[in-house]
Amino acid sequence: xxxxxxxxxxxxxxxxxxxxxxxxxxxxxxxxxxxxxxxxxxxxxxxxxxxxxxxxxxxxxxxxxxxxxxxxxxxxxxxxxxxxxxxxxxxxxxxxxxxxxxxxxxxxxxxxxxxxxxxxxxxxxxxxxxxxxxxxxxxxxxxxxxxxxxxxxxxxxxxxxxxxxxxxxxxxxxxxxxxxxxxxxxxxxxxxxxxxxxxxxxxxxxxxxxxxxxxxxxxxxxxxxxxxxxxxxxxxxxxxxxxxxxxxxxxxxxxxxxxxxxxxxxxxxxxxxxxxxxxxxxxxxxxxxxxxxxxxxxxxxxxxxxxxxxxxxxxxxxxxxxxxxxxxxxxxxxxxxxxxxxxxxxxxxxxxxxxxxxxxxxxxxxxxxxxxxxxxxxxxxxxxxxxxxxxxxxxxxxxxxxxxxxxxxxxxxxxxxxxxxxxxxxxxxxxxxxxxxxxxxxxxxxxxxxxxxxxxxxxxxxxxxxxxxxxxxxxxxxxxxxxxxxxxxxxxxxxxxxxxxxxxxxxxxxxxxxxxxxxxxxxxxx
Amino acid sequence: xxxxxxxxxxxxxxxxxxxxxxxxxxxxxxxxxxxxxxxxxxxxxxxxxxxxxxxxxxxxxxxxxxxxxxxxxxxxxxxxxxxxxxxxxxxxxxxxxxxxxxxxxxxxxxxxxxxxxxxxxxxxxxxxxxxxxxxxxxxxxxxxxxxxxxxxxxxxxxxxxxxxxxxxxxxxxxxxxxxxxxxxxxxxxxxxxxxxxxxxxxxxxxxxxxxxxxxxxxxxxxxxxxxxxxxxxxxxxxxxxxxxxxxxx
Numbered sequence: 001x002x003x004x005x006x007x008x009x010x011x012x013x014x015x016x017x018x019x020x021x022x023x024x025x026x027x028x029x030x031x032x033x034x035x036x037x038x039x040x041x042x043x044x045x046x047x048x049x050x051x052x053x054x055x056x057x058x059x060x061x062x063x064x065x066x067x068x069x070x071x072x073x074x075x076x077x078x079x080x081x082x083x084x085x086x087x088x089x090x091x092x093x094x095x096x097x098x099x100x101x102x103x104x105x106x107x108x109x110x111x112x113x114x115x116x117x118x119x120x121x122x123x124x125x126x127x128x129x130x131x132x133x134x135x136x137x138x139x140x141x142x143x144x145x146x147x148x149x150x151x152x153x154x155x156x157x158x159x160x161x162x163x164x165x166x167x168x169x170x171x172x173x174x175x176x177x178x179x180x181x182x183x184x185x186x187x188x189x190x191x192x193x194x195x196x197x198x199x200x201x202x203x204x205x206x207x208x209x210x211x212x213x214x215x216x217x218x219x220x221x222x223x224x225x226x227x228x229x230x231x232x233x234x235x236x237x238x239x240x241x242x243x244x245x246x247x248x249x250x251x252x253x254x255x256x257x258x259x260x261x262x263x264x265x266x267x268x269x270x271x272x273x274x275x276x277x278x279x280x281x282x283x284x285x286x287x288x289x290x291x292x293x294x295x296x297x298x299x300x301x302x303x304x305x306x307x308x309x310x311x312x313x314x315x316x317x318x319x320x321x322x323x324x325x326x327x328x329x330x331x332x333x334x335x336x337x338x339x340x341x342x343x344x345x346x347x348x349x350x351x352x353x354x355x356x357x358x359x360x361x362x363x364x365x366x367x368x369x370x371x372x373x374x375x376x377x378x379x380x381x382x383x384x385x386x387x388x389x390x391x392x393x394x395x396x397x398x399x400x401x402x403x404x405x406x407x408x409x410x411x412x413x414x415x416x417x418x419x420x421x422x423x424x425x426x427x428x429x430x431x432x433x434x435x436x437x438x439x440x441x442x443x444x445x446x447x448x449x450x451x452x453x454x455x456x457x458x459x460x461x462x463x464x465x466x467x468x469x470x471x472x473x474x475x476x477x478x479x480x481x482x483x484x485x486x487x488x489x490x491x492x493x494x495x496x497x498x499x500x501x502x503x504x505x506x507x508x509x510x511x512x513x514x515x516x517x518x519x520x521x522x523x524x525x526x
Numbered sequence: 527x528x529x530x531x532x533x534x535x536x537x538x539x540x541x542x543x544x545x546x547x548x549x550x551x552x553x554x555x556x557x558x559x560x561x562x563x564x565x566x567x568x569x570x571x572x573x574x575x576x577x578x579x580x581x582x583x584x585x586x587x588x589x590x591x592x593x594x595x596x597x598x599x600x601x602x603x604x605x606x607x608x609x610x611x612x613x614x615x616x617x618x619x620x621x622x623x624x625x626x627x628x629x630x631x632x633x634x635x636x637x638x639x640x641x642x643x644x645x646x647x648x649x650x651x652x653x654x655x656x657x658x659x660x661x662x663x664x665x666x667x668x669x670x671x672x673x674x675x676x677x678x679x680x681x682x683x684x685x686x687x688x689x690x691x692x693x694x695x696x697x698x699x700x701x702x703x704x705x706x707x708x709x710x711x712x713x714x715x716x717x718x719x720x721x722x723x724x725x726x727x728x729x730x731x732x733x734x735x736x737x738x739x740x741x742x743x744x745x746x747x748x749x750x751x752x753x754x755x756x757x758x759x760x761x762x763x764x765x766x767x768x769x770x771x772x773x774x775x
Binding site: 212390 | 644
């Protein structure tokens with residue numbers, strides 16, 4: 001017998017204040033059910049959580065993600081995908097993105113298939129755009145819907161994220177007919193001009209430059225222009241009920257996209273496409289990402305083609321690093337929610353304090369304490385640098401503890417007297433050593449960098465070097481591996497291997513790292 | 527964006543690297559003795575215009591342009607699977623991921639290897655539906671490269687995330703039960719092929735000297751574990767009984 005749902009949850013099952021009702025959909029990574037808020041979720045505990053309770057609707061969509069079953073190795077990629085979605089939803093609240101009310105973790109050892117599953121409580125939609133297109137292709141509201149979808153993309157890109165998997169199944173239609181973007185498992189925050197997403201995609205909506213693209217250990221590089229390509233495909237589909245590239249199967253269309261990108265084939269759009277839209281779709285589906293229309297210009301043109309009028313300009317406060325007010329309400333609930341992963345069913349509503357909080361101040365709070373004096377301006381660098389390394393020991397807390405020990409977070413540290421060329425910056429790099437680790441692609445820099453060495457250079461390089469050391473430390477060594485890593489950073493992994501532990505000369509240093517490591521690590525994590 | 531790799535036949539002149547030719551879907555490669563071919567095979571027993579192969583999406587097709595020679599396309603991993611492409615046959619589709627075109631040439635047998643690393647394979651319970659979000663990697667669990675990858679990942683899958691990776695010799699020993707002919711060369715070949723198939727970024731070891739950031743094996747294993755290409759239950763391919771079930775498929 002096959003199971004229709006990736007995560008079967010019995011009707012009537014209780015999780016937090018929610019009671020599971022009928023199934024809605026199942027995707028590649030989890031299953032969604034209708035949830036009804038139970039009576040005890042409305043009164044009683046309203047003390048101090050009033051705002052949140054009023055926000056919690058009577059019905060919601062409960063997305064069950066199977067994080068708890070199997071061995072940690074088996075589902076490592078799932079956990080990463082879920083962290084992406086939760087990470088985005090807890091930081092972004094935009095009118096055209098689906099809203100998350102809270103996250104819960106199932107604690108039910110009696111049901112091993114459910115135990116440990118993460119549950120996202122999301123705004124409930126009527127159905128998805130793909131369901132609508134199946135029953136009623138070429139909806140008359142198509143242009144207006146496209147304008148709203150494009151608005152969602154613009155909101156996402158403005159906030160510094162790429163969706164990475166835009167398609168009709170990931171567009172939800174609400175009761176009032178308005179559209180919301182959802183499914184942010186592939187979403188990634190931009191680092192400069194591009195982001196890294198897991199190596200998953202939906203062939204029909206993947207731009208040609210990402211077909212069979214090279215994949216590094218951080219996943220594949222993706223730019224906002226990938227969402228623009230997907231929007232072009234989606235617009236063609238909504239307006240004409242056909243894909244822009246010819247072929248009866250996704251594979252044939254993928255090959256057509258490849259041939260088009262190589263210049264051996266022209267783009268032949270459906271004659272049904274109205275002229276204004278033809279130009280828009282053409283500008284989305286350019287052969288190279290560099291020629292694709294930018295999201296803002298796209299939105300203006302889509303709105304004028306749809307006749308929906310200009311959406312209000314995005315206020316400055318929505319731009320990255322200035323979104324304080326935009327996320328104030330409810331963000332306190334969500335920011336601590338990730339900390340709940342792994343601690344049993346917890347209802348975190350109301351535990352996050354009341355006032356607005358700066359998202360930067362709680363960045364990576366699940367792995368790096370927020371109340372121990374790690375400077376807020378380095379949190380993102382520390383957390384992202386640690387995450388860029390796959391080795392489990394290279395954690396944000398370790399990097400923070402090492403920076404504290406090396407320089408007391410002093411970005412201007414300068415110690416030219418140290419033999420070998422001096423030590424500089426927040427991570428006390430010796431410039432001629434830093435040369436090997438300064439570049440993200442692993443290629444040594446052509447010249448030795450000269451001080452000052454900025455934190456933006458020093459911290460990621462520190463993580464890269466630790467990441468290199470980790471697999472080279474003998475597994476037979478005893479003691480906290482993270483402290484051994486720190487000692488290897490100070491001296492070398494060969495010395496630590498030869499000594500069989502921290503060399504006597506570096507015991508003080510190691511003890512200080514161990515001390516701060518403990519201080520910076522959130523309770524419950526090791 | 528290539529989907530097919532052609533490895534030209536070894537000739538007496540070039541002793542070492544035979545080079546590889548990469549073809550994108552729709553691209554053609556003519557081969558033969560005459561200089562007008564993209565792949566010139568300087569052997570008197572080969573026709574001037576011997577044939578043409580062309581990438582079609584993830585697979586490829588072969589045209590035999592010779593007047594009287596039959597070409598055989600073998601699947602080197604396929605226990606004798608082969609296809610005969612007679613003289614004058616145009617656009618014969620070749621279904622193998624690995625192929626060896628055998629050209630009879632005046633008493634010699636010349637071989638052109640063709641790899642099709644983009645073949646798609648069903649993964650888990652998802653169907654071949656274009657709407658499904660699919661992993662970017664597609665591996666065939668019955669192939670030898672998968673056994674090699676499983677052997678590389680085994681120590682870390684068995685619980686120790688820091689276990690040192692097995693050496694090539696250890697991999698050979700580990701695979702011998704299921705694959706008696708395994709050798710250092712064939713395992714190393716499969717490792718190189720995996721790097722192509724999984725589209726690993728060219729490692730930093732190709733540039734400059736200095737400490738190598740990541741060996742090829744290390745990158746393969748972290749990629750495979752990160753994206754769950756190999757799971758604990760896949761380790762069955764390492765046992766002799768696993769190979770029996772492979773043969774049955």
